[in-house]
Amino acid sequence: MNTNGAAIIGCGAxxxxxxxxxxxxxxxxxxxxxxSDPVQxxxxxxxxxxxxxxxxxxxxxxxDIGIVHLCTPHHLHAGMAIELLKAGKHVLTEKPMALDVxxxxxxxxxxEHAAGxxxxxxxxxxxxxxxxxxxxxxxxxxxxxxxxxxxxTWTRTEEYYTNSPWRGRWSTEGGGVLIxxxxxTLDLLQWFGGDIAAVKGSVSTxxxxxxxxxxxxxxACIDFKNKARGLFYGTNAYQANSxxxxxxxxxxxxxxxxxxxxxLWKEGEETLLCEPQSISSGGKSYWGxxxxxxxxxxYAHIREGRRFWIDGAEGIKALKLIAEIYKSSGSRNLVxxx
Numbered sequence: 001m002n003t004n005g006a007a008i009i010g011c012g013a014x015x016x017x018x019x020x021x022x023x024x025x026x027x028x029x030x031x032x033x034x035x036s037d038p039v040q041x042x043x044x045x046x047x048x049x050x051x052x053x054x055x056x057x058x059x060x061x062x063x064d065i066g067i068v069h070l071c072t073p074h075h076l077h078a079g080m081a082i083e084l085l086k087a088g089k090h091v092l093t094e095k096p097m098a099l100d101v102x103x104x105x106x107x108x109x110x111x112e113h114a115a116g117x118x119x120x121x122x123x124x125x126x127x128x129x130x131x132x133x134x135x136x137x138x139x140x141x142x143x144x145x146x147x148x149x150x151x152x153t154w155t156r157t158e159e160y161y162t163n164s165p166w167r168g169r170w171s172t173e174g175g176g177v178l179i180x181x182x183x184x185t186l187d188l189l190q191w192f193g194g195d196i197a198a199v200k201g202s203v204s205t206x207x208x209x210x211x212x213x214x215x216x217x218x219x220a221c222i223d224f225k226n227k228a229r230g231l232f233y234g235t236n237a238y239q240a241n242s243x244x245x246x247x248x249x250x251x252x253x254x255x256x257x258x259x260x261x262x263x264l265w266k267e268g269e270e271t272l273l274c275e276p277q278s279i280s281s282g283g284k285s286y287w288g289x290x291x292x293x294x295x296x297x298x299y300a301h302i303r304e305g306r307r308f309w310i311d312g313a314e315g316i317k318a319l320k321l322i323a324e325i326y327k328s329s330g331s332r333n334l335v336x337x338x
Contacts, residue, residue: 033050085107
C-alpha cells in the first residue's frame with residue numbers, strides 16, 4: 001500500500017484545509033477526491049489537479065491510495081471508515097467520528113483489527129493556547145486544577161441548515177450545537193480535566209424551532225474524578241461568531257483564553273503567554289489554526305510506524321460526554337459516567 005497517496009471523501013467547506021495540508025507534506029500526494037455530486041467532484045478534481053470520483057468504494061482496491069480523509073456528513077463517517085479500515089487504509093475523520101457512541105465503538109473495533117490507523121480531527125488540541133494549558137496541567141506548576149469553564153457563542157442562520165439538508169436532523173447530524181460546533185470545546189474540557197465522574201446538563205432550541213429538530217443551545221456542569229468542576233455553555237443563537245473563551249482556575253493562578261490569546265493571572269498580575277499566529281489557516285476564523293499541524297502529525301505517525309494519539313478511544317470521549325448531556329437534559333437528572 002502506498003502511504004504517500006491520499007484521497008479526500010467529501011468536497012465541502014472543510015476539504016480545502018485538508019487538501020492544502022496534504023500538498024504541504026513532503027512526499028505526500030492527493031491522488032483523488034470523492035463526492036456524490038459529480039459537479040462538485042469534477043470541480044474539486046480540477047482545483048487540486050487530481051482524479052474526481054463519485055463513489056468512495058472505488059478507493060477500496062486502490063493500491064496507490066493509503067490514506068483517506070473523511071470530510072463527509074456525520075452519519076456517513078462510521079460506515080465509510082469501517083470499510084476503508086478493513087481494506088487496509090489509514091483513515092483520518094473529521095469530527096464527530098460518528099453519529100453516536102455505538103457507531104464510534106464499531107469504528108474503534110475495526111481499527112483495532114486493521115493494518116491501518118484511525119485518527120480523529122480534534123485540531124484545537126494543536127492550537128498554541130491548548131498546548132500551553134496542557135503543559136501547565138502536566139507540570140503541576142500552578143498546583144491542582146480546581147475548576148474551568150468553556151463558552152461558545154456563535155451564530156447559524158436558517159440558510160446554513162436549508163442549504164445542507166443533512167444538518168439539523170437527528171438522523172444525519174446526530175444533534176446540534178453540541179455535536180457540531182461545541183464538540184471541540186467539550187473535547188478540550190475533558191482533555192484538560194481527565195476522567196469524568198458525573199454530568200448534568202440541558203439543551204434547548206431557542207431560535208430555529210421551525211427549521212431544525214436539534215438543539216441550538218446547551219449548558220452542562222461536569223464533575224471530574226479529580227474533584228475539579230467544569231461549566232460549559234454553547235449556543236448557535238447568538239448573532240456573531242465570537243471567539244471561544246476558556247478559563248482554568250488552579251490553586252496558584254488562573255489561565256484565560258480570550259480571542260485566541262492565553263493569559264496567566266497570578267499574584268495580582270496578568271501575563272500574556274501566547275497570542276494567535278498571524279498566518280491564516282485558510283478556513284473560517286473560528287476553526288482555529290490546528291488543522292495543518294494535526295494532519296502533518298498524523299502523517300508523521302504513519303510514516304514512522306507510531307500509533308496516532310487522537311485515535312478512536314480518544315474520539316469517543318467527547319461523543320460520550322455529549323450523549324450524557326442529552327440524557328441528563330431528557331431526565332433532568334445527574335448522569336454518572338461509567
